[in-house]
Amino acid sequence: MIRVLLSLIWLVASAGLAAAQDLQTVLQTHAEEVASPSRGSVSVVLDDLADLGSPQVSVFLEQWADRNVWQNDETGLFYIGEEDGDEIALTDLDSGEETTAASDGYTQLRPNGGVRRVIGSALVQFQLTDPDPDRRRSALESIGRRADPSQLPLLEASLEGEADPAIRARKVQLITFLTARFGGNVADRVAAIESLSTDTSVEARGVLNQILSTSNDATQGEPNGNIARIRDPSSDPAAFYSELVEADLAPSLVTPGDIRAALEANIVNGRVGGVPTATLGTDAARAQAYAALAADGLAPPLVTQADLAETLSGFTFFEKYDEPDATITDAARKTLDAVETRVGVAQTVDLTLDGLSLASIYFLAAIGLAITFGQMGVINMAHGEFIMMGAYTGYVMQLVVPDYTVSLLIALPLAFAVTFGAGVAMERLVIRHLYHRPLETLLATFGISIALQQIAKNVFGTQARPLTSPDWLGGALVISDVIQISYIRIAIFILALVFLGLLLFILRRTRLGLEVRAVTQNPGMAASMGINPDRINMMTFGLGSGIAGVAGVGIGLYAQVTSEMGSNYIVQSFMTVVVGGVGSVFGTLAGAGLIGFLQKGIEWLNPSNTLAAQTYMILFIILFIQFRPKGIVAPKGRAAAD
Structure with missing residues (x-):
């Protein structure tokens, strides 16, 4: 592989030369320095190579630093070599011609670490003007x-x-x-x-x-140099005193262990410093004995707290900039403060985008539930499984249609059709018999959700299935080093806006929407006007389920597609609808925004514990409902009466 790469490099390098450049000749004039270089001698070789101006120089320096240069023991010529058993694949430095020879006739050049660093620095000079853009980028x-x-x-x-x-x-x-x-x-x-x-x-x-890097220092007079700030030793006297000890400006503190060792080392005839060893059972006695040893020069003096405080009071502790010029550091501090302000604003914008993205995901997951629960008052615990069905529909379409863009365009209406049909079947077979019986509805739909999860496991297995986004949704929109958002999240946000507009159009500009609103506000009066409430309930439930299926396709591009993915969104969906206001599309939008921004804000304050963020969010919502039980947008009609 290295031989092929070298051949290509030499071919490209040689194509730009008006006349052949003899790198080997230059190296032979410094053969001894090349074979056994030192940090002092290698600079002479590098200067002559720089004057040569040949593109091959850059290649040679790379291989020399990587210890891939070999010298013929007989002729003294240098080659790029790759050892293979008892043979070496050799490449001529000037022509790039490849040959093979026995390895016992060649010596591998092994420059030491210091020489390799010098070569690396020189290599940058050649790479900065190399015709190959990749080499310039590498430099x-x-x-x-x-x-x-x-x-x-x-x-x-x-x-x-x-x-x-x-x-x-x-x-x-x-x-x-x-x-x-x-x-x-x-x-x-x-x-x-x-x-x-x-x-x-x-x-x-x-x-x-x-x-703006600084170092700690202390002096007994006024500090000199470019001072960053004065430090207060009262914040941690022991630590500041240790700095003086390390700088040989104060005697070391004597620990209880040091006292014990000194006493044991100076026992003479059963006494230490004139104190009988039998009486050394108290701290006061040991201190007295140690003080006697210190007075006789047999131990370091004991530093009391009073001594420590007096010593510290005689010094000024400060941080000093490593940069001696105050003009430079003042400009750097002012600039860094301005940059940090910009970074703070950028982080706020980035956090806002994250919150908006999460809110759009919650809105997509909850908008179908806003219809079935908000408009109809049906507690559908299987709503998350309709999201899961939509995601699996997208996965199956990618198996059938390999073009991810085409399969995505087909999957969106197909997921709506599949989950619309499943929702209609569920309403006709189960829900219609349980209207105005919320507990039975909850238990029945919960059982259906478990059954749907098991069916998905039997069909697709327990492993997560990939719902791959098209290439044009790959990557992220990078506004700055701080602000960026993935294209998938942007697409989900746009999809949420489309659903918002579409749902508002259906509810406010179509006959179905008019009938849904009539049945929601007063089913008896709607029936007397010729509207069939059973049919409207069926269509409404199917519409909510179909929207959940399309949302599943969008969420599947962002999250893992598993049989249990719906359970990850059912709690947030109900919270979104309840907080926003049961029966209101704009309430669902407001609830999704509140929960999304709230969760991201709590995660930002406590980034290491996402579980705590979820807990705090739920507690906040419980408190919110206590003060506004009908949600942000109060419901009307039948939902309000309930």
Whole structure:
């Protein structure tokens, strides 16, 4: 594999040369330095290679640093080699010609770690102007990981001939970062730092934080240098005293263990410091004996709390910027504060988008229930299974139609048809016999939900099935380093808006909607006007179930498709409908928004415990219902009377 890659590299590199460049000749003039390089001698070789200006130099340096260069023991010539048993696959440095030879006639060059770092730094210089864009990107990634002042002039020199807009923009960004940290004069550094005020990337903030890096120090007089802040030793006297001990500015604290060891080491004729050992059973006696040892120079002096406080009072503790110029650090602090403000705003926007996305998912899951429960008053515990049926319909369509876009377009109306039919069958066979009997309805639909889950397990198994989104829904919309949202979530949000508009149109602009509203508000009066309440209930239940099926296709693109996926949304769906207001489409929308934003907000405050977030959300909703039992949008008609 390496031989094929090298051949391609040499072919591309050689195509751009007007005349052959003899890399081997240059290396032979420094054969000893190449074979046994040191950090001092390798720079001579690298300077001559830079003057050569050959694209092969970059390849050679890469292989040299990776210890893939071999030298012929007889001729002294260098080759790129890949060992294979007793043989070596050799590649000529200039022509790229491949040969095979016995390995016992060649010596592998093994530069040490220091030399390899020097080679790596030089390699960046060649890669920044390499004709291959991937090599230039690799060099920029290397600079981004290990910034160094020596890289700044190399970047600036390579900028003029850069034709790729993306690579050029990255070079400009890195030049700004390096100038901010290592620029030659204060004005240039301040200008580079201030230009970062609109850059909210982690990398830019890292540069500013590196400029603002500090170290702890202490002095007995006024502090000198670029002071970041004065520290208060009263916050943790022991820790501050330890700093003085480490700096050899104060004697070490003597621990009880140190006292015991000193006493044991100085027992003479049954006494320690003139105190009989038999009386050393108390702290006071041990302290007296130890003080005597310290007075005789046999142990370090005992530091009392009073001594510690007196010592600390004689020092000023402070944080000092590692950057000595206050102008630089002032500019960096001001810029970082501006960036952090922007990041805070961006995080708020990102959290809002997350909450909006979650709200749209809950709205999709609950909108069908808003019809069956809100309009009809039927507690349908199998609503989640209609969502599951819709998701499995999308999965089956992808098995039949391999084009994900086409299968998705077919799955949406098909899922509606399948779950509409299932909802009508359920209403005709079970629900119609249980109207105005909520407990029996709840138990019956709960049993149906369990049966539907088991049927799904028998048909599709217990493993999660993939409902793959089309390529055009892959990835995410990246607004900044902080703000981004996946295209699938955007699609679900749009689907939720479509459903909202479609449902409002059906309920307010169609005969079915007029009859549904009439039956909902006063079924007796509607029947006297020639409307068949049984038929309307059947169509309403079928409509709610069909919408749940289409929602299942959308949710399946985001969540795992399993036989139990519906149970993950049934509780949130009921909460959405109840909080929003039973029987109101806009109430369902408001409830989904409240629950979605509330959950995301609690997760942001407590990101390490999602279960706690769910618990807090439910508690909040319970309290909310206590103060507004009819929900955000109060119901009307039959639902209000109930």
